[in-house]
Amino acid sequence: MSAPFGRRVAVVVSRVELGAYVVLEVADDATPAAPGQFYMLAAVERWGGGEDERPFLGRAISALAARGERRVAFLLEDVGPGTRRLCELEAGDDMYLVGPLGRGFVPPEDGQEALLVGGGVGIPPLAMFQEAWGGRALLGFRDAQRAPGASLFDNPEVATDDGSVGHHGPVTDLLDRVLGEGGEFVLYGCGPPGLLEALRVRALRHGVAAQLCLEAPMACGFGACYGCVVETTEGYKRICVDGPVLDAAVLV
Amino acid sequence: MSAPFGRRVAVVVSRVELGAYVVLEVADDATPAAPGQFYMLAAVERWGGGEDERPFLGRAISALAARGERRVAFLLEDVGPGTRRLCELEAGDDMYLVGPLGRGFVPPEDGQEALLVGGGVGIPPLAMFQEAWGGRALLGFRDAQRAPGASLFDNPEVATDDGSVGHHGPVTDLLDRVLGEGGEFVLYGCGPPGLLEALRVRALRHGVAAQLCLEAPMACGFGACYGCVVETTEGYKRICVDGPVLDAAVLV
Amino acid sequence: MIDFCGIELAHPVINASGCFDVLAARACFGEELIERFPFSAYVSKTVTLAPRAGNPPPRLWESAAGMINSIGLPNPGIEGYLDEHLGEYAKLGVPLITNVMGSTAAEFVALLAALEDRSEVAAIELNVSCPNVATGLDIGADPRGLRLLLEELRPLTQKPLIVKLTPNTADVGACASAAEEGGADAVSLINTLRAMALGYGGKPWLGGGSGGLSGPAIRAVALAQVASVAERVAIPIVGMGGVSSGADAAALLEVGALLVAVGTESFRDPAAGARISAELARLFAENAGS
Amino acid sequence: MIDFCGIELAHPVINASGCFDVLAARACFGEELIERFPFSAYVSKTVTLAPRAGNPPPRLWESAAGMINSIGLPNPGIEGYLDEHLGEYAKLGVPLITNVMGSTAAEFVALLAALEDRSEVAAIELNVSCPNVATGLDIGADPRGLRLLLEELRPLTQKPLIVKLTPNTADVGACASAAEEGGADAVSLINTLRAMALGYGGKPWLGGGSGGLSGPAIRAVALAQVASVAERVAIPIVGMGGVSSGADAAALLEVGALLVAVGTESFRDPAAGARISAELARLFAENAGS
Ligand SMILES: Cc1cc2nc3c(=O)[nH]c(=O)nc-3n(C[C@H](O)[C@H](O)[C@H](O)COP(=O)(O)OP(=O)(O)OC[C@H]3O[C@@H](n4cnc5c(N)ncnc54)[C@H](O)[C@@H]3O)c2cc1C
Ligand SMILES: Cc1cc2nc3c(=O)[nH]c(=O)nc-3n(C[C@H](O)[C@H](O)[C@H](O)COP(=O)(O)OP(=O)(O)OC[C@H]3O[C@@H](n4cnc5c(N)ncnc54)[C@H](O)[C@@H]3O)c2cc1C
Ligand SMILES: Cc1cc2nc3c(=O)[nH]c(=O)nc-3n(C[C@H](O)[C@H](O)[C@H](O)COP(=O)(O)O)c2cc1C
Numbered sequence A, B: 001m002s003a004p005f006g007r008r009v010a011v012v013v014s015r016v017e018l019g020a021y022v023v024l025e026v027a028d029d030a031t032p033a034a035p036g037q038f039y040m041l042a043a044v045e046r047w048g049g050g051e052d053e054r055p056f057l058g059r060a061i062s063a064l065a066a067r068g069e070r071r072v073a074f075l076l077e078d079v080g081p082g083t084r085r086l087c088e089l090e091a092g093d094d095m096y097l098v099g100p101l102g103r104g105f106v107p108p109e110d111g112q113e114a115l116l117v118g119g120g121v122g123i124p125p126l127a128m129f130q131e132a133w134g135g136r137a138l139l140g141f142r143d144a145q146r147a148p149g150a151s152l153f154d155n156p157e158v159a160t161d162d163g164s165v166g167h168h169g170p171v172t173d174l175l176d177r178v179l180g181e182g183g184e185f186v187l188y189g190c191g192p193p194g195l196l197e198a199l200r201v202r203a204l205r206h207g208v209a210a211q212l213c214l215e216a217p218m219a220c221g222f223g224a225c226y227g228c229v230v231e232t233t234e235g236y237k238r239i240c241v242d243g244p245v246l247d248a249a250v251l252v
Numbered sequence C, D: 001m002i003d004f005c006g007i008e009l010a011h012p013v014i015n016a017s018g019c020f021d022v023l024a025a026r027a028c029f030g031e032e033l034i035e036r037f038p039f040s041a042y043v044s045k046t047v048t049l050a051p052r053a054g055n056p057p058p059r060l061w062e063s064a065a066g067m068i069n070s071i072g073l074p075n076p077g078i079e080g081y082l083d084e085h086l087g088e089y090a091k092l093g094v095p096l097i098t099n100v101m102g103s104t105a106a107e108f109v110a111l112l113a114a115l116e117d118r119s120e121v122a123a124i125e126l127n128v129s130c131p132n133v134a135t136g137l138d139i140g141a142d143p144r145g146l147r148l149l150l151e152e153l154r155p156l157t158q159k160p161l162i163v164k165l166t167p168n169t170a171d172v173g174a175c176a177s178a179a180e181e182g183g184a185d186a187v188s189l190i191n192t193l194r195a196m197a198l199g200y201g202g203k204p205w206l207g208g209g210s211g212g213l214s215g216p217a218i219r220a221v222a223l224a225q226v227a228s229v230a231e232r233v234a235i236p237i238v239g240m241g242g243v244s245s246g247a248d249a250a251a252l253l254e255v256g257a258l259l260v261a262v263g264t265e266s267f268r269d270p271a272a273g274a275r276i277s278a279e280l281a282r283l284f285a286e287n288a289g290s
């Protein structure tokens, strides 16, 4: 299913704060996104003029959910001028939207149990995954301001770096426990680079498959600029079109 | 009286729409401005990212009034990305302020009658003049959306281009009538280039003095860039430091 | 219809080389891309003799009103291009321009030879200006060398040769003039300005060390360079650099360009080419009316 | 304290030539300007032998994250400068650098002679790079000519000579190196990039026809040029171009500048120099602590 060609204007229909995160719901009647797909977003008004006279380019943001009809939702954390401006948007504001883009997760085969391992603002693709295909969610957050992100999941197990909510330590502690219990697992991961690397190593060690949702600075999101590459066993791959979800086995 | 050195942050305390214009009142306890002086203004947040990725530089805006204590007011018309952003500011928003800058009007001598001839968004220096030193206000506006600017004056005579309010025609019609009545006049003018030129010509013709408040694109407002020059009988003069008010006799 | 070196184009807006990958775009946007193809001709990304992997990431830096790229010309090499890409591009239904870069004159000769009997290729753009590869820059910045290169290449092909000039030079007009004297059929400019950004800890951010600046930040530089080239040459000019609206495109045409290419703005809006060409048509209609 | 060509400076931030007129600023801001003077040295606007009126207005165009100026070097000529300005500048209490431009070597010789016995002048900056005046550009863009000019000028003065390089050149490193070989004590860069804008009706907006681009838009170009000059010369470098924060200044120092100059940002914030130098000090303190 392909995305509409070009950038369209969509209206923000709701803005909800979820701890340190902001959830924006946007009216859009294009093809719904699949779990792991993303959109390139920009504010229609005042995109620019922030820190270092940025943002200039759109920002890649994962679909959080295709809630109900003709809606797409996003989870945002203010980490720089682009996400700051997006986080500011209110219901009624206009947003530019390109997408859905990229290749999302492949669902598990019968008999396999999906382990969804997410960190911080990397959770949206996994929340959407769980909604579509189920799976057991193991989530890591920095602190209690971010742990409310877990409310997007059914029966999540939570770890926080500062121990304020759930297990005190990295989410990989939870994963190691589950992997230790044994089973036919497939790992689905999304989060900061360190977490993805930890998942890749565990997938190798335990001989389980892992699909990882990667990030890189992106200029276009549709394969035009060759800017978002990651090194794989088959050379550089563009994360925006060959990913963002890649099999851990191809990463080097 | 000199302006504080540097750019300071000031808070917008009120925003009122006056027809097509916006009046912003800003809290500031520096030296009050004299009639004809101006400030360089910019929004603290999101200055940039508008049309053509502008605004970038501050915008020269005349003081409208030093109303009450520790306040300065401005009258704005949205004519481009800079004034658009300033017009958007609400009470509580931060603004960068440099000023007061430039040389304002010199009050009339005893026995002289000040004729204040203003056009459109050029009226603020004249409103401030009238508050300080009196004078008879002749004001021209494009239409009924702009004519409410006249409410800033005592006993103004109004002309509009479309005849919707007051005299149907240019404000110079009003002026010609008054000049025809005879008297010891001094002209004080501020408005679009065409109006200023018409005032210069009439001042020459009737042998009366005229002080004109000029405009030019400005980068700095404090004489640093040499960008805002106008040709005079003594060569190029910087409008920001040698003006904005210049004697019509020096203009060529 | 515009006659560009004997090629008929429906409107004056084409893509800038390396800023639109139709194969990837088609995978993302499906047939709508073809039906609403935004450009009146399609310019390939730079092709070299041997395949290139490109520079290590990170390859992008967002700067004030623009971006810096250090992509490093990844491409499948001329053979891969001819075997895998060209046939697909031909389905677009617009004239195709192949952009090539050699690090020596002999490489350019071989590239031209490989393209000569491919009728799908309507014209060839010679990239003598890429700031990421030392050789491209050196040829393009030296008028004499550029003329000699063109004199060598011109007899080797029937196809129009467009020279993509480097903006990183003291006198771009002299370079354009040298290209014209050497037999170039058109010139295109500007390529990206050499630029750099530091990341955390003060180390160069880009995997390639430095890169090229594009986008609105360079628009006014592009306008000046196109204007000065237009004063020096009679051959058609493809103007580019920071074009993001019909007004920007109109300005380049006003100072002497025949075509306008859109690069970075397509990243922000994949259909930017079509929007810009529509805005341009509207501006022309307004001016004709007044 | 920083030792810049034997001159002691309190911090590494100075003004860019032509971007801060202390006499006008003092009229606007009074004694506070002197008490809180933002720069560790004061660089004059370019002075020429004869007085110049400058270009006809309009002289300014606001562009994406920057501005284009076509001021045209108005100045009272070297005599007017010495008689009316220098004495006032001397009251600032910081070392003074006089920026001069000649359209021939002979003019530079005369300018140096006029400055030689004025002890208020700590150093001389040679503007061989102004894009508004053809000659300045030509000398600065050609390494050989630049070396010859320096060889001629170097013996004529005891004062340090800073060469303000032109950025509108193929290889700024080669120019810097030529200046060093010719005897320059320091180089400064970048000057504005040649640029243009059209106004209503498609006519050039600027009274001077074209102008120079400055501000954040050129920041990444400045960083690349300063870095490439630093690889070629051992003499001190004054880096400038789009500096608007301590982080921008730190990046220029990181790639090899000894001082940083602030131009356009002073227009937006007259006290920008002081803010940038304070931010820089904070960054240094943080790094020293970590
Ligand atoms: C497929 C995908 C999905 C994503 N999904 C989400 C999501 O659902 N929610 C969410 O909040 N985020 C998501 N992100 C991350 C988000 O796109 C980036 O964090 C984005 O760059 C933030 O922009 P910013 O302006 O806020 O921050 P930036 O200032 O761009 O900082 C973000 C990071 O970019 C780098 N950086 C800093 N300055 C620059 C510069 N000038 N140029 C280039 N890089 C720079 C640094 O590594 C920095 O840590 C996703 C990213 C990808 C690729
Ligand atoms: C001393 C003084 C006092 C002023 N007082 C007031 C006041 O009280 N209220 C008020 O509303 N205005 C006032 N102005 C006018 C105001 O400063 C200008 O209109 C300002 O430039 C508007 O900025 P903008 O971004 O909104 O519009 P711009 O887009 O800057 O357009 C304004 C005009 O600038 C020119 N222009 C267009 N594009 C550019 C560009 N890229 N670069 C340079 N010039 C361009 C055109 O002539 C255009 O008509 C005053 C000006 C001066 C000099
Ligand atoms: C990501 C990227 C990749 C580019 N790749 C090429 C290329 O392969 N060959 C080439 O000649 N120019 C290349 N360019 C330069 C563009 O064709 C164009 O000259 C430049 O970006 C200025 O136009 P713009 O400001 O519209 O982007 C590239 C530019 C960008 C931003």
Ligand SMILES: Cc1cc2nc3c(=O)[nH]c(=O)nc-3n(C[C@H](O)[C@H](O)[C@H](O)COP(=O)(O)O)c2cc1C
Residues within 6 Å of the ligand: B225, B226, B227, D016, D017, D018, D019, D045, D046, D069, D071, D073, D099, D127, D130, D164, D189, D190, D191, D192, D213, D214, D215, D216, D218, D240, D241, D242, D243, D261, D262, D263, D264, D265
């Ligand atoms: C309005 C203006 C006037 C300038 N005048 C001069 C000048 O007289 N002599 C000179 O050497 N450079 C001049 N410059 C160039 C600056 O010194 C500086 O090299 C350039 O602006 C880049 O720095 P910035 O981006 O911080 O402004 C001028 C720049 C501007 C914007």
Ligand code: FES
Residues within 6 Å of the ligand: A217, A218, A219, A220, A221, A222, A223, A224, A225, A226, A227, A228, A229, A238, A239, A240, A241
């Ligand atoms: S973001 Fe441009 S190719 Fe991936």
Ligand code: FES
Residues within 6 Å of the ligand: B217, B218, B219, B220, B221, B222, B223, B224, B225, B226, B227, B228, B229, B238, B239, B240, B241
């Ligand atoms: S605005 Fe800079 S000198 Fe007047």
